[in-house]
Amino acid sequence: MEPLQQALGKLRNNNNGGGGICSSEEELNDIIYSLQYRIQHESIPLSEEKQILREIKQREGTRDKVIANAAMRAKIQESLGLKEDIQDQVKLMGNDLECYLEELNTVTQKRNKAYETMPQLWKQRDEANVHFYQSxxxxxxxxxxxxxxxxxxxxxxxxxxxxxxxxxxxxxKAVRDDYEKRILSSLDQTQLSRDGRIRNPDAKPLVVLYKKNQCLLHLK
Structure with missing residues (x-):
């Protein structure tokens, strides 16, 4: 906003700082008309008439600059209006932006926490797979x-x-328990009991029984 305000101030100073530059072509026409009216309808000395004619000529010489300044001023005013509209929109977006920042902070915290737990998860994975790689x-x-x-x-x-x-x-014992845990799924798939014999059709799956027993041990 500041450069546009400075540009407007510069135009105003140029218009008011001498040289007789009008702020608009309409103002210029009014001044020239009033000078011509004096020559046509007032009794004035010849020397004053010549002075007025010189001023009319001088004013006419500034017409192009007046038109250019008016166009420049209109463009700057339009830009100022657009800037103000953008500022209003930014203010309206302020509340939404704060919500987005809060969500971003929450997501960032979760991500950092996940990164902190990843080494432990990798360690657990490697420990769980160590026997597989050995085999x-x-x-x-x-x-x-x-x-x-x-x-x-x-x-x-x-x-x-x-x-x-x-x-x-x-x-x-941990080895025996782990072996039993791992082989139960295979026994269930082949419909076998713990000792390798064919299981009764109404018998419950071994994996379910194993988990139930583990829960009871944990409670004890």
Whole structure:
């Protein structure tokens, strides 16, 4: 707004600061008409008539500048009006903008919280998949030995892995519980009981029974 106001002030100063520049072509025409009226209807000395004629000529010489200034002033006024309309719209949008900023802050906080928990989730994922990667590595090793027809190597690998498994099974209850939890879904799909026998048609799924027992243990 400030540059436009300064431009208007400059135009006003140019019009009022000497040189007889009128603010509009209508004003210029009125002045010239009044000067011509004096020559035609008043008794004035010849010297004064010549002075008036010079002033009329001088005024006519400013016509192009008067028209240009008027056009410039109208354009600036129009721009000022547009600026004011935009300012009004910005004020109306102020409340909505505050709501959007509040929503943005909320979303940003949730995002930051999610970023904070991601490392822990990745750690849990890796811990949950560690046995899978170990099994896949063992399987690949067995395939390599089989491809080389290294029977002795396969026997040694098998013996080591069986001993490791039996040690875990005998000494760690968590391993046995985890194995039971993982095998229940497979037994349910094949309609088998815990001991591998065919299950009665009206028997409840093993996964449901397992979860129920875990809840009871937790309550105890």
């Amino acid at each position: 896949r590595s063992l399987l690949n090793k067995a395939k390599e030995l089989a491809a080389k027809k290294d029977i002795k190597g396969l026997e040694e690998l098998s013996t080591v892995e069986v001993e490791k498994f039996m040690d875990l099974w005998s000494n760690k």
